[in-house]
Amino acid sequence: MKNNKRYIYISVIMLVLLVAVKFGYDYLSSNYNSNQAITNLSDENSSIQPAIDFTVYDKNNNKVKLSDYKGKKAVVVNFWASWCPPCKDEMPHFQEATNKYNNEDLEILMVNITDGMRETKESAEEFMKEEGYDMNVMFDLDLDAANNYQLNAIPRTIFIDKEGNLVYDHVGIINKEILDENINKIIN
Known part of the structure; x- marks a missing residue:
């Protein structure tokens, strides 16, 4: 009889724990999914969401905010680093797009993930100079853009x-066709 009561108590305790875990999981899942995490919006039926603002620095160390362009220009932001082989592979597409779409309607920002260890402002500038690229490079010196966009991979x-x-x-290397297609979407 004592053994039966013991099993009943253990069963009730286990049931209560399972219910608590289920409610906790549901609560945390709903909060996690409703934060400002970025989702892939390639589906035409997806709802448009505001871009999360960030602050980076130009070559003269002036602060530049993403929101500076709101209402003025469409913006393409590419996150890259000079040590990243896929980033290097897609650079010619961005140089071509910079040359082709160099007008008042579009700004292409090449945001270098400048962590100060693996990537420095100097190493990024040297890479751009050696390769002959002439693009609007911004430096994420405070990693504000990387943190706001929860970067876990580049490019x-x-x-x-x-x-x-x-x-x-x-996310990942982009080809010329996808770059051009999406530029046309945001400027038209």
Whole structure:
């Protein structure tokens, strides 16, 4: 009889723990999914969400905010580093796009993930100079952009319309066709 009561108590305790774990999991999952994490918006039916602002620095160490372009220009942001082989492989596409779309309607920001250890401002500038690239390079010296966009891989390219909405988020190397297609989406 004592053994039966013991099993009943253990069973009730286990049931209560399982219910608590289930509610805890549901609560944490819903909170995690509702934070500002970036999702891939390649689906035409996806709702547009505002791009998360960040602050980076130009070559003269002036602060530049993503929101500076809101209402003025569509923006393509490419996150890269000079030590990243896929980043290097896609650079010619961005140079070509910079030359082709160099107008008042579009800004291409090449945001270098400048952590000060593996990547420095000097190493990034040297890479651009050696390769002959002439693009609008920004330096993420405080890793504000990397943190706000929860970067866990580079290269990564985001496309933002003139109103400041994130239209497409591409993780990994990008080809010329995808770059051109998404530029046309945000400038038209």
